[in-house]
Amino acid sequence: MRFRFPAAGFVLALGLVAAAPVWAHHSFAAEYDSKELITLKGVITKVEWTNPHIYIYIDVKDANGEVTNWALEGYPPNTLKRTGMSRADLKTGDEITITAYKAKDGTNTGAGREITFTDGTKKFAGPIGQ
Amino acid sequence: MRRCLLNPIFSVAAVALLCAALTPADSAQEYQAGNAAASKLPPNPKPMPRTAGGKPDLSGTWQAGGVSIFGEPGAPPLHPLPPAPARPPARQPIPYQDWADAKRKTFTVLDDPTSKCFLPGVPRIVGMPMPMEIVQTSGEVVILYESFRAWRRIPLNAKLEHPNDLTPTWMGDSVGRWQGDTLVVDVTGFNDKTWLGGMGTIHSEKLHVVERYKPLNYDSILYEATVEDPGALTKPWVTGSVLRRPIDVRVEEYECIENNPDNEHIQKAMELEKQKAGK
Numbered sequence: 001m002r003f004r005f006p007a008a009g010f011v012l013a014l015g016l017v018a019a020a021p022v023w024a025h026h027s028f029a030a031e032y033d034s035k036e037l038i039t040l041k042g043v044i045t046k047v048e049w050t051n052p053h054i055y056i057y058i059d060v061k062d063a064n065g066e067v068t069n070w071a072l073e074g075y076p077p078n079t080l081k082r083t084g085m086s087r088a089d090l091k092t093g094d095e096i097t098i099t100a101y102k103a104k105d106g107t108n109t110g111a112g113r114e115i116t117f118t119d120g121t122k123k124f125a126g127p128i129g130q
Numbered sequence: 131m132r133r134c135l136l137n138p139i140f141s142v143a144a145v146a147l148l149c150a151a152l153t154p155a156d157s158a159q160e161y162q163a164g165n166a167a168a169s170k171l172p173p174n175p176k177p178m179p180r181t182a183g184g185k186p187d188l189s190g191t192w193q194a195g196g197v198s199i200f201g202e203p204g205a206p207p208l209h210p211l212p213p214a215p216a217r218p219p220a221r222q223p224i225p226y227q228d229w230a231d232a233k234r235k236t237f238t239v240l241d242d243p244t245s246k247c248f249l250p251g252v253p254r255i256v257g258m259p260m261p262m263e264i265v266q267t268s269g270e271v272v273i274l275y276e277s278f279r280a281w282r283r284i285p286l287n288a289k290l291e292h293p294n295d296l297t298p299t300w301m302g303d304s305v306g307r308w309q310g311d312t313l314v315v316d317v318t319g320f321n322d323k324t325w326l327g328g329m330g331t332i333h334s335e336k337l338h339v340v341e342r343y344k345p346l347n348y349d350s351i352l353y354e355a356t357v358e359d360p361g362a363l364t365k366p367w368v369t370g371s372v373l374r375r376p377i378d379v380r381v382e383e384y385e386c387i388e389n390n391p392d393n394e395h396i397q398k399a400m401e402l403e404k405q406k407a408g409k
Contacts, residue, residue, distance in 0.1 A: 026239065026242065026244070026245040026392045026393065026396070027239035027242070027245070027329075027396070030238075030239040030396045030399065030400070031392055031395050031396045031399060048389055050388045050389035051383075051384050051385050051386055051388045051389065052247070052384070052386045052388075052389075052390055052392075053389070053392070055389070073392075075197070076260075076384065078198075078260065078276065078382050078383075078384060079196065079197065079198050079259070079260075082198035082208070082376075082379060083197055083198055083202070083207070083208065084208055103395055103399065104395075104399035104402065104403070105395045105396075105398035105399040105402060106398070106399075106402055107395070107398070109395060124197075124202050124205070127197065128202070128203055
């Protein structure tokens, strides 16, 4: 082969030009506000382990005891599997804390980012805001 | 950007951070994080395997990007890859003819065919952040893509002759041949319904793509696509990426249409924004 292996810093930067969308099939910025990262603590009521994205539904109780159900979108199932989260990690009835970028449509929907489980384990549910 | 890439005084981390500031957040952060771990490794010295007939054997699973191979910002991937030994062609704007440039600006993200789970076309599908599997025989190469459950049959013939009964399709018709160690694939017979890449990147049915798959080492293929379209572009446009051989990954099912309410949410968000703007 004729090419030479370049220096480490050069190699490191190579991927910067190899852009690939974090979400393969739709715009993040049109749907979610990357400047509004909220933290929600709630109980899982439903998990849709579906393509093109998973949805985690949680009941969040406010200071007055009022409960609101939130829908949080995440990576596709195969991506989660490859980054270390399985369907079994998300059980109905379990409590989680999740950071999420709020949806721009005014509903209780968000793009889930990082989940903290009750044992302190953290896993990414979806991409960083763009 | 080029100076940023080449300046030797920067440490590895500084180069990554500086470049990250100059490039779209997703790819920069993914790569920065992933290769913070991978950079400790040298590029793989193992060459691409060869078939019994002496051609490079590209068989296996490949992927151009995504958090599963590059990792999250601040968190390396589960299976860090050694760095790739080359880089893809620098990104250039698509040289549109005036009519196409005007038309493409009328689109919104809701018009993106992939947002409705339609096939992405070529070369867009290659950059999707999901794996693809190359199955190679002496007579043809088949590529099975996880994204959008797409597949391509690439019969090999020295003259790159296409069938003479083509009707326009989303993925076009592919034929290939070996040019030295590079697999050259000629793709034509496209419809005009796909986008080449980003927002509103339309094309005509005259789209003609020549792809080059050049083996670099065991876990890297340099992918380049020359995109010609006398119906919409003023000159050829070159794009590409480095395909990596991800560790412990196989192509699995991706049924995009299963649960896809995103466009509904985006539509609502757009209406709200219009209301706020008093329109």
